[in-house]
Amino acid sequence: MDNLNLGKHISGQFNEELEAIRNNVLTMGGIVEKQLSDALDAVERFDSDMAQKVLQSDYRINAMEVQIDEECTRIIAKRQPAASDLRLVMAIIKTIADLERIGDEAERIAKVALDSFTNAQQELLVNLDNLGRHVLQMLRDVLNAFARMDIDAAIAVHKEDRRVDREYEAVTRQLMTYMMEDPRSIPSIMDVLWSARSLERIGDRCQNISEYIIYFVKGKDIRHTSYENLEQEIDHKP
Structure with missing residues (x-):
């Protein structure tokens, strides 16, 4: 909590409001993580049955996004936060938007479980699962980084997205090859292909959240910074 500087406000109620919103974000993140794991x-x-459960649980994530967004709007209007307080509120608003979209992608992934696949096609899902477990760990890591506002952990997640992109490209090539060899498989394999794309997008969302953490802690916007110059840009003092 020291990193958040929540103990420096004259109003103890303001501290409690910021802490409550932060805890709500972590609760929302836990629900999203569970949804992706279940998918x-x-x-x-x-x-x-589990797939249907994932499809039906998205309303909770949507409701939490609306609730937290309203709380942030109220704080901006009532408290008029500045400096690090304003950065925290802005980081939270952006984070919950990405978490909501991760929930949407988890829905798309779950729909694959409702399709029918031959035994040969089911083997293709192994690499999809490997990619999925990698992305799930990335989500867990970025939520832990957000909980501690840990900039080193955030940088590690940011860099991890490159590995996810490479895995996604490999899975895509494999699926495209299979469809060319067996055109009858195209309808079902396309669903797997879109699921792989959803996982790649979740990796991007996790990278976004890592950027919000860095923005809060360092006050630097690194959205368009190359991987090679990332740490130098973060440490650079204007």
């Missing part, structure tokens, strides 16, 4: 499990086991 991957549903695909791995072809569990249609």
Whole structure:
């Protein structure tokens, strides 16, 4: 909590408001993480019941996004935060938007469990699951980084997105090759291809959240900074 500087406000109520919103973001993140984990499990086991559960639970994530966004708007209007307080509120607003979109992508992934696949096609899902578990760990890591506002952990997540992109490209090539060899498989394999794309997008969302953490801690916008210059840009003092 020291990193958040929540103990420096004259108003103890302001501290409590910021802490409550931050905790709500972590609660929302936990729900999103569970939804993604359940979606991957549903695909791995072809569990249609679990897939339906994922599809039906998205309303909770949507409701939390609206609630937290309203709380942030109220704080801006009532407290008129400045400096690090304003950066924290802005980081939270952007983070919950990305978390909501991760929930949407988890829905798309879960739908694969509702399809029918031949035994040969099911083998293609192994690499999808590997990509999914990698992205799930990335989500966990960025949520932990957000909980501590840990800039080193945020940088590690930011760099991890390159590995996710490479894995996604490999899975895409494999799926495209399979469809060319067996055109009859195209409808079902396209669903797998879109799921792989959803996982790649989740990796991008996690990278976004890592950038919001860096923005809060350092006050630097690194959205268009190359990987090679990332740490130098963060440490650079204007």
